[in-house]
Amino acid sequence: MIAKQMQSVRLDGENIENMRTQLRHYFHQSFDLFESLFNLLRSDEVFYHQSEPTRHPMIFYFGHTAIFYVNKLIAAGVLGERIDSHFEALFAVGVDEMVWDASSESLRWPSVNEVREYRNRVRFCVDDIITTLPMTLPITKKDPFWAIWMGIEHERIHIETSSVLHRQIPLEFIREDTSFRICPIRGECPENSLVYFGAREISLGKGLTDHGLYGWDNEYGYAAYNVEEFEASRYLVSNGEFMDFVMANGYGISRWWDDEGLKYLSIRNASCPPFWIPQEDGSFRYRALACEIDMPYNWPVEVNALEAEAFCRWKSAQERQNYRLPSEAEWAVMFQACGMNEEIFDDSNANINFAHYSSSVPVNTFAHGELYDAVGNVWQWTQTQMDAFEGFETHPLYDDFSEPTFDGKHNILKGGSWASTGNEIVKESRYAFRRHFIQHAGFRYVVGEGENEAKKYERIEQMYEVWKKRYG
Numbered sequence: 311m312i313a314k315q316m317q318s319v320r321l322d323g324e325n326i327e328n329m330r331t332q333l334r335h336y337f338h339q340s341f342d343l344f345e346s347l348f349n350l351l352r353s354d355e356v357f358y359h360q361s362e363p364t365r366h367p368m369i370f371y372f373g374h375t376a377i378f379y380v381n382k383l384i385a386a387g388v389l390g391e392r393i394d395s396h397f398e399a400l401f402a403v404g405v406d407e408m409v410w411d412a413s414s415e416s417l418r419w420p421s422v423n424e425v426r427e428y429r430n431r432v433r434f435c436v437d438d439i440i441t442t443l444p445m446t447l448p449i450t451k452k453d454p455f456w457a458i459w460m461g462i463e464h465e466r467i468h469i470e471t472s473s474v475l476h477r478q479i480p481l482e483f484i485r486e487d488t489s490f491r492i493c494p495i496r497g498e499c500p501e502n503s504l505v506y507f508g509a510r511e512i513s514l515g516k517g518l519t520d521h522g523l524y525g526w527d528n529e530y531g532y533a534a535y536n537v538e539e540f541e542a543s544r545y546l547v548s549n550g551e552f553m554d555f556v557m558a559n560g561y562g563i564s565r566w567w568d569d570e571g572l573k574y575l576s577i578r579n580a581s582c583p584p585f586w587i588p589q590e591d592g593s594f595r596y597r598a599l600a601c602e603i604d605m606p607y608n609w610p611v612e613v614n615a616l617e618a619e620a621f622c623r624w625k626s627a628q629e630r631q632n633y634r635l636p637s638e639a640e641w642a643v644m645f646q647a648c649g650m651n652e653e654i655f656d657d658s659n660a661n662i663n664f665a666h667y668s669s670s671v672p673v674n675t676f677a678h679g680e681l682y683d684a685v686g687n688v689w690q691w692t693q694t695q696m697d698a699f700e701g702f703e704t705h706p707l708y709d710d711f712s713e714p715t716f717d718g719k720h721n722i723l724k725g726g727s728w729a730s731t732g733n734e735i736v737k738e739s740r741y742a743f744r745r746h747f748i749q750h751a752g753f754r755y756v757v758g759e760g761e762n763e764a765k766k767y768e769r770i771e772q773m774y775e776v777w778k779k780r781y782g
Contacts, residue, residue, distance in 0.1 A: 529740055
């Protein structure tokens with residue numbers, strides 16, 4: 311069984327030697343967990359398998375998190391020379407979707423053992439830096455130690471995103487591992503209902519200080535909102551609830567999908583959520599991390615934002631009221647109203663941090679006030695596109711982390727999933743993916759006033775034009 315994951319190590323301790331010990335533990339645990347995930351691949355040959363045609367094979371991601379440490383430590387002035395300049399270029403670019411010439415000399419991958427040896431050299435190097443580099447407390451964004459925190463939190467993002475890619479690899483290439491246990495509780499889905507939230511003012515953003523925890527640059531700054539009253543679904547939308555949409559030919563009726571959604575359907579030839587496996591008799595099975603199981607109707611459905619929005623349009627038509635995804639500010643209202651004000655989510659009462667299973671659990675397992683799964687289980691799509699808060703400043707060590715997502719094409723997710731660790735389970739964290747991306751992500755719907763579809767697309771286009779002028 312996987313050891314319970316550590317929370318993000320604070321930056322503001324008082325004892326330097328204790329801080330070094332905690333940071334070394336946090337670093338090695340991250341490194342170990344990432345590598346243990348790749349032990350699910352049945353053989354070294356599977357490392358060269360592409361889970362998706364527009365993504366690199368798994369060998370890229372195996373090397374990528376290691377070279378990231380080196381490249382950031384070089385940029386921070388901590389390392390004076392590279393460990394392997396070829397690797398540090400080869401594994402640097404291509405995390406996101408791309409099209410490439412697989413026969414290109416520059417993309418001929420090294421052996422898995424060569425990458426394992428490189429990872430060992432990086433592990434030794436970073437451990438030595440943590441042990442010997444002069445340290446002062448608290449650690450700040452300008453401190454060279456920030457590059458190490460950045461490397462760890464970057465690797466923890468890839469622990470989760472690589473596990474998503476693992477779920478897309480055919481089972482014949484995957485081995486089961488009892489370290490990654492899935493929840494045994496499966497059954498019929500509970501009937502969903504709506505919970506009322508009154509109007510209130512809400513503030514987002516960390517301001518300009520760290521609050522003692524590592525943060526990505528998009529978390530800093532300020533934003534204030536007057537949130538109108540709304541109702542939200544008590545539970546995340548379950549596989550069983552989403553099944554009604556699928557059985558109503560939701561994927562085959564174009565009126566439920568916008569242009570971006572129709573493009574997704576055409577490219578993927580999608581007829582159901584990505585982790586559902588159609589059977590000859592019209593039923594579905596479910597793909598977990600390393601196995602296939604009977605459909606867990608009471609687990610949350612995992613869909614992209616386009617699928618979630620299509621469901622909301624369909625449900626709106628069925629019930630004659632406006633169902634939609636919540637905004638980032640509405641998620642914050644729900645979080646506060648449920649009495650959850652802690653900086654780091656409590657993994658004893660939420661399906662996060664690998665603390666319970668390496669899978670979802672039933673949507674009626676973890677109560678947070680009147681809602682279930684205010685955080686955890688699966689990420690929750692919002693209708694909000696990622697943008698900078700007032701006072702945002704790009705961090706010079708990673709200038710392409712946030713700015714590429716300010717293009718109107720990336721929606722914010724909140725709350726974390728069962729595979730979220732570190733910064734991902736911090737209240738102020740902000741992550742965004744393209745609306746067609748597959749993640750351990752689902753949604754809850756809300757009923758309330760919101761911008762209409764025409765205004766939404768107009769605003770998205772305006773965001774894209776501003777982004778092109780500013781960053782393009």
